[in-house]
Amino acid sequence: MRCLVTGATGYIGGRLAPRLLAQGHTVRCLVRRASRLRDVPWAAQTEIVEADLRRPETLPAAFDGVDVAYYLVHSLGTAGFEAAERESAANFAAAARAAGVRRIVYLGGPEPAAGGKVPSPHLRSRAEVGRILLASGVPTAVLRAAVVIGSGSASFEMLRHLTERLPVMVTPRWVHNRIQPIAVRDVLGYLVGCATLPPQVNRAFDVGGPDVLTFVDMMQRYARVAGLRGRVVLPVRALTPSLSSHWVGLITPVPSSIARPLVESLIQEAVAGEHDIARYVPDPPGGLTGFDRAVELALVKIRNAEVETRWSTASGPDAPAEPLPSDPEWSGGTVYTDVREQVVAAPPAALWWVVEGVGGEHGWYSFPLAWSARGWLDRLVGGVGLRRGRRDPHHLRVGEALDFWRVEQLVPGELLLLRAEMRLPGRAWLELRVEPVEGGGSRYAQRAIFLPRGLAGHAYWNSLLPFHAIVFGGMARNIARTARRRTPRGCTVHAAEHPTDRA
Template structure:
């Protein structure tokens, strides 16, 4: 089956395209600029077609020989997004009909109020796009979802940041409205399954997960899954949707242009009124993904000994709902980093010997008092402190303890990654790399990563940041100097200019 995916640079489209490929389908992605998809891992397996839904003359070639066309674009965050989305949907529908496309699949929002009154512009626009596509003459499946749970989803990121950063929240009364969230993995399963609907099916379907919760419930359950204390939520009447969106914009990195329509969409309940989609795309044997499990998957940012979030094409039951490289910079939660790099007038081998000798009797190459104090404090609050030392003075292996770190990854001669086991309001790693340079020299790359847990985690990072120049900066300098001092070939080299 040849599938056309619009919005492949966006949240859902960027996750759907590789899954369609994994199912054995041919995939063509529509992009205004093909270069935006050049570096995605699955680019070589897909066809990238340049075109623009706002320029109908570019569409006939894009829709040629397409069996199923996915409409996954919107203009949310732009001025005049309602008219822009209307024009795009009309152009899409016309092109699909002219190309004899067999089916259109559209992911929309929850159904607005029956009379349209009081509904947000965002929901009204989503509903209008659905009506345009259903009237296109091409059999269409409109999937109506409320809050999608997965790292990178704007709704989930808003939930994540509000819960992690505010142990006490004064909230608008709409936090008591009922919502039926759905895991992104279930959304993708429905999108793929909708491609095989019988040709006579031309209708909208409500899709939702197994849990019906209030937004307040979702914050409390997120906190529990993330290991945070229970949040104190105080609903008050005066917070209007506009004031609420400004408040969300202040507390979270989600842009106001996106936060405002999302908040407005939460004013009314968003609960599925039917589950007819199961007649065509049956529920999995173990049921739809629960809210708690969806959050667990969204928080699986560190897998397979990786520090940064990574893209995964896995689609099995344990596949994480991680951010993609194409997701906005504000998605994926907060990750604080301290990065240092230095040119080293020594061979990569000499630099590696110094790196692998870190800790234990050799110490941490900078500010010994600071490291000792940190070890004492850790023991004071029940941690392991610095007393574990190291197994061997010269060699390390994956899994062994190193003072209050654990060796998480070693690539001999190239990489040492340590995971912190001291008591912290979050998770931390220290990574040291050897990079080759010209003339037999090397470069030293050092990175500390901290993933905060709750407001205490953010406060902790802020409190230790003033010491990083002495601790991490000194560490980088002294490791470089140690390698230069211990490399016998340095003295015979010409001085660097």
């Protein structure tokens, strides 16, 4: 089928497109600026059409020949978003009907309960968009989901950062409302499955995971999965949605303009009233993904320090729910890095000779007292310290100890990745790279990576910031200087060979 995906530069659309491709569908992406998909690897397999849902004259080319059209856009965080979403949905519906589209699929929010609290503007707008599409004359499937659990989802990022940064928190009463979260992989499974619904199906479906929880439950269970201590939650009646959203905007990287409608939506309980979608799109063989497992998948990227997302892992049954290049900058949790580079007037082989020799009797090429003090401090708290040294003064192997590091990856002549084994409020890596430079010489690239755990992790990294220039900056400069001064005999061999092997 030929599928049109709107919102391909957004959270859900950016994950749906490669899954549709994997199922053998032809994908066309409707975007306002094609340049936003320039660095997305799967985009080369799609057709990209520039159009604007608020300018109906731009839409016919995008809808021409389309079988299934996905409506995955919203104006959350912009002024007057209700009117903007109403206009966009009406234009989308008209263009789909005129082009003879056979199916519309829309991902919306939970239906406000009848007789309940006045729905938030966000939920009210989501429901209105669904009604416009259902009345379009094109068979439409509206999927109504509450909180989507996956790295990059605004709701999940709000949950993640509140839980990680606040071991004790003052909360409003709405944190005790019931919510039925759903893993992003299950949402995407339903979206893909809806492409082949029978033509007579024109209705909304509630979609949710197997767990019904309160927001407090989700914070405590997130903490447990992330290896944090249980959080202390103190409810306070006086916290209005407006005050809560400002607090969320201060503590988390989610912008207040997005946090406010999300917080307002949580005032309404969001529990699925039916599971009729399973009659048309069966649940996965192992069942829908539970909350804890969804969080584990969202944290895979963080725990593995995969700072660059691999989209190719996104379509498999065990794919992590990690960020994509098209996600907002605040997606994916906190990854602190310190990056240093030096251009070295020495062959790559000479530079690699120094890199592979770090640690042990050679030391770490900067501020020896600081490294020694860190080693003693680690031993005082029960860590390994620097006492392990290294097995061989010149050669390393994957898996062996190197002072308070462990060699996690080794590409001779190119890459040394060390995983920290000292006691830390988080996880840390040190990446050392050697690259040839056109015209001679080489480039030394050094990156320290730290994934904080809880508030202590953030405090730890920020407390050491004043010393980074001395420790990490000095290390990069001195490794480069040593490579220039101590070029061993035989350094002109191929970089993959260790220079001392030819000395």
